Amino acid sequence: MSKSKTASFIHNFPLITSYKNRKELEARFNAAQQLKNVVLQEALKRADRYLQDETVKEAKRLYSKAHRTKDKNEKQQLKEKAIPLFNAARKKYQLEKYSLDSIGGQHRSNAPHLYTHIDSQTTKSICQRVMKSINGYLLGKNGRPHFAYKESIQSIESPTNGQGIIVNLEKGIVNWNACRKHLGHKSSNLILHVKFDNRNNRAADVEAHALAHRVKYCRILKKQHGRFTNYTLQVVFEGTPYERSELKEKQQQRLDCYGVDMNMHHIDLASNNDAISLPYCRSAVAHVEMEKEVKRLQRKMSRTLFLNNLDCYTTREKTKGRQTITTHQRKKGIKFPNISHNYLKLKCRKANLQRKLAAGRTDSHGYTVNQLLKVCGDLKIEKVWYRAWQCSRYGRAIGLNAPATLEAKLVRRAEQFDNNVMFVDPFKTALSQYCHRCGNKTQKKLSNRVHTCCDLNLDRDLYTALLVANTDFIGGEWLVDNDMVEQAIIEHPEKYKRK
Ligand SMILES: [Zn+2]
Known part of the structure; x- marks a missing residue:
């Protein structure tokens, strides 16, 4: 059954779990991991045979030829020839959309330890997940899928709310019945209680909004918090997510069009009447400190690994001037036999810090976006290729601030309020080099x-943002409205200077 295409949103509820519940959930997550690996093993075998097939190779050849030709009719014809070949090969090697479902089902009914832990609907959704990754591999979109290692599965979902994991929010209960009482198995009911927000604040409003909608389906999430494992219920509701009332009121007024310029550490916006600059992270200093601590823990971990596994390293000596330096390099393809308790403790601490970093970043992004949406109407964004920044010299800053994620969030939220978002090509316009008075382009250090x-004596980033706001794509060319820029600078000379 294909999933419905109506609008949906998610809301997370904490689960109240006893020791017994947590043990059972852990067993079920491990069973899901085993099941996934079994299905993936069979699917990879089929995929290898499929990729070796001559008809598939021929079809690929036709498709790449179609990609190269410029004639539209010929392109269409070549594609029409290739598609039946692909389809036939998929049928032959059983790699169609639902063909993996039977492997999961069969394996589940043959293995009692899985039968009592995973229900048939959840099995189906696991098989579907494997099929998705295999499909990407066959189409060349992603690499060869990996097997799931222990405790690597983070979520389990059921395709509908009728079978498998069933949530009843009126009673505040999640019922996950893995199997019925037959074939010598005991019925395995797992009942978990949902924790609701009883406080009188915005979080409660958001929850009340979610509870007023129809439940589509749900999933159980597992998250490691240091030594503790937390389980959360994520429910997918039908409808649109909660909108903050003050934002809604603001957005109903006609707001200005803003140009956006993204930098390493802050985001700059400017319209013809105003300019704003906000940092990506609210507590940037704390984040840098935490990142330093992570680096320190990583060094400590590698030191303990080295001292406990001296056989796994090769030692080399090299002379540097008068000094002799000894270096240790890890031998290739060797597993470390001795992992100390101290190492595991450090690993746990590092994971916890990294989780905190990520959570803090998400929180600040949300705050920044809400601040911006209070003033911004339509947006014009300079399309930056963040990957290039990350690969060249700003890897650390990009990793810490995640500007691409913030941009995606800003665009998504702006579109929710029916604002237009336009991307400006920086290669064609080079607005950071441009001067609107003389029209020259000079590179800045x-x-x-x-x-x-x-x-002119203006802040570089705010000035760029102002230029972006007044750029348009007219008649196949990017044009800057110089008069509007000049007028804005004359009217508000102080706004575009850094405070
Ligand atoms: Zn000039």
């Missing part, structure tokens, strides 16, 4: 944070 040309 990174250390130069001020735009000084033709008697």
Whole structure:
């Protein structure tokens, strides 16, 4: 059954779990991991045979030929020839959309330890997940799927709310019945209680909004908090998510069009009347400190590994001037036999810190987006290729601040309020080099944070954002409305200077 295509949103509820519940959940997550590996093993075998097949190779050849030709009719014809070949091969090697479902089902009914832990609907959704990754592999979109190692499965879902994991929010109960009482098995009911928010604040409003909608299906999430494992219920509701009332009121007024310029550490916005600059992370100092601590723990971990497993390293000596330096390099393909308790403790601490970093980042992104949506109407964004920044010299800053994630969030939220979002091509326009008075393009050094040309003395980033706001794609060309920029600068000379 295909999933319905109506709009949906998610809401997370904490689960109240006893020791017994947690043990059972752990067993079920492990069973899911085993089941996934079994299905994946069979699917990979089929995929290898499929990729070796001559008809598939021929079809691929036709498809790549179609990609190269410029004639539209020929392209269509080649594609029409290739598609039946692909389909036939998929049928032959049983790699169609639902063909993996039977493997999971069969394995489940043959293995009693899985039968009592995983229900048939959940099995189906696990098989579907494997099929998705295999499909990406066959189409060349992603690499070869990996097997799930122990405790690597983080969520289990059921395709509908009628069978498998059933949530009843009126009673506040999740019922996960893995199997019925027959074939010598005991019925295995797992009943968990949902924790509701009884406080009188916005979180309660958000929850009340969610509870007023129809439940589509749900999943149980597992998250490691240091030494503790937390289980959460994530429910998928039909409808649109909660909108903050003050934002809704603001957005109903006609707001200005803003240009956006993304930097390493802050996001700059400017319209013809105003300019804003906000940092990506609210507590940037704390984040940098935490990142330093993570680095320190990583070094400590590698030191303990080295001292406990001296046989796994090769030692080399090299001379540097008068000094002799000894270096240790890990031998390839060797597993470390001795893992100390101290190492595991450090690993746990590191994971906890990294989780905190990620959570803090998500929180600040949400805050920034809400602040921006209070003033912004339509958006024009300079489309930056963050991957290039990350690969060149700003890897650490990008990793810490995640500007691409913030941009995606901003775009998604802006579109929810029916605002237009346009991307400006930086390669064609080069707005960070442009001067609207003389029209020249001169490259600035990174250390130069001020735009000084033709008697202008403005902040470089805010000025770029202002130019972006007044750029349009007209008649196949990017054009800057110089008069509007000039007027904005004359009317508000102080706004575009860094405070
Ligand atoms: Zn100039």
